[in-house]
Amino acid sequence: MHAAAPPKDLRKAFPAVIVTLIAIHACMAVTRVASSLWVLKQGYGEWTVGVLLSLFAVAPILLSLWAGRLSDKHGFHRPVGVGVLLALGGALVAVSWQSIWTLGLSCLASGGAIAVAAVAIQREAGLMADDASQLKKVFSWVALGPALSNAIAPVMAGLLIDHVSFRAAFALAALLPLLAWGLAQRVPRHPPAPPLAGTKVRPAWDLLRMPALRRLLLVNIALSASWDSHSFVVPVVGHARELSASSIGLVLGSFAVAATLVRLAIVRWAVHLHELKALRSAMLLAMLMLGLYAWLPGTAGLMFGSAVLGIALGSVQPMVLSMLHQVTPADRHGQALGLRMLTVNSATVAMPMGFGLLASALGAAAPMILMASLLLLAQWPARALKSP
Structure with a gap:
């Protein structure tokens, strides 16, 4: 298969691509916060929260490589349509009935x-860039999608839970995939070029023969797990300190706002930014704050710690995605992205359950201290990386 030239008007649809991502991700973010708070309110405990959060990573393990092949073969709309159907179905299950089983299914979907x-x-976003500098800008905007949804969705979910009901929060999650599909229709359809005659499509695992990609994936795993530890610890620490759902949403939102701001900064100064230096600096800052987070005082202290982590961890994804596109062949970007999604979720699927056990046995600080140690080890593959 060879890469097809994208249509000239594709860049005009870039805002629709980003907002489509925001809407689908916000569905997951609302489901994550509402499900976590529901099980804690029912008295299930931290380990059950960990199980539910682990379910968010199970389906990507099964679907990521398939999604990569689907994207390389069909382009943008078909895989987005599959995502919309999964998100809508999962949200409707949670709206219909709240139980540990239905919420588990909703998290999975x-x-x-x-x-x-x-x-x-x-x-699709990678097709809108012509060089490495533009890749950093494009993927900073792409990374803003989850950051914006994480800034808005937890606050909205917390307000709906406090002032209306859990069902209302899940109803919001059901509306978001419909918005995403409407926005996706604004993106021009341009199927990728078919494979050349006699060309055999190689499996995604073949990409692991590339040393640069292997090291990049190892670093990405450590940083993604650190992000997961924050998502787990905040509701647990907040519940233990008897914070309201709205306050917990504000703490989570401060992380997302900081991640949003740092990604906007990357958009502005991408030309002057050295990818590897930025990546290594972010790892060091995240490692230090993860070690201190659980001892920060009050809601304001937690918001400050979350904001620092948002700056560190939020700056990473644009760098990783930009480097990934530079070290892999253009006609296999979908496979490489699917492989990244698979490795991250495979490595972190057990993390929330492990976080729950650690928090129950050793206190809320344990998961973040574990992640700080993991980031220390991840400095080795990060040092071996070279600029593409």
């Missing part, structure tokens, strides 16, 4: 939805 849709969206 919304996790699969973002995995399938995000691979296609990231691939």
Whole structure:
């Protein structure tokens, strides 16, 4: 298969691509916050929260490589449509009935939805850049999607839970995939070029023969797990300190706002930014704050710690996606993105359950201290990376 030239008017649809990602990701973010708070309110405990959060990573393990092949073969709309159907179905289950089983199914479906849709969206966005500098800008905007949804969705979910009901929060999650599909129709359809005669499509695993991609994936795994530890610890620490759902939403929102701002800064100064230096600096800052987070005082302290982590971890994804596109062949970007999604979710699927066990046995600080140690080890592959 060879890469087809994108249509000239594709860049005009870039805002629709980004907002499509925001809407689908916000469905997952609302489901994640509402499900976590529901099980804690029912008295299930931290380990159950960990199980639910792990479910968000199960479906991507099964679907990511398939999503990559689907994107390389069909382009943008088909995988996004699959993601919309998964997100909508999962949200409607939670709206219909709240139980540990229905919420588990909802978490599973919304996790699969973002995995399938995000691979296609990231691939589509990469077609809108002509060089490495533009890749950093494009993927900073792409990374703003989850950051914006994480800034808005937890606050909205918390307000709906406090002032209306859990069902209202899940109803919001059901509306968001419909918005995403409407926006996706604004993106021009341009199927990729068919494979050349006699060309055999190689499996995604073949890409792991590339040392640069292997190292990049290892670093990405450590940073993604650190992000997951924050998502787990905030509701647990907030519940233990008897914070309201709205306050917990504000703490989560401060992380997302900081991640949004740092990604906007990358858009502005992408030309002057050294990818590897930025990546290594972010890892060091995240490692230090993860070690201190659980001892920060009050809601304001937690908001400050979350904001610092948002700056560190929020700056990483544009760098990783930009480097990934530079070290892999253009006609296999979908496979590489699917492989990234698979490795991240495979490595972190057990993390929330492990976080729950650690928090129950050793206290809320344990998951973040574990992640700080993991980031320390990840400095080794990060040091071995070279600029593309």
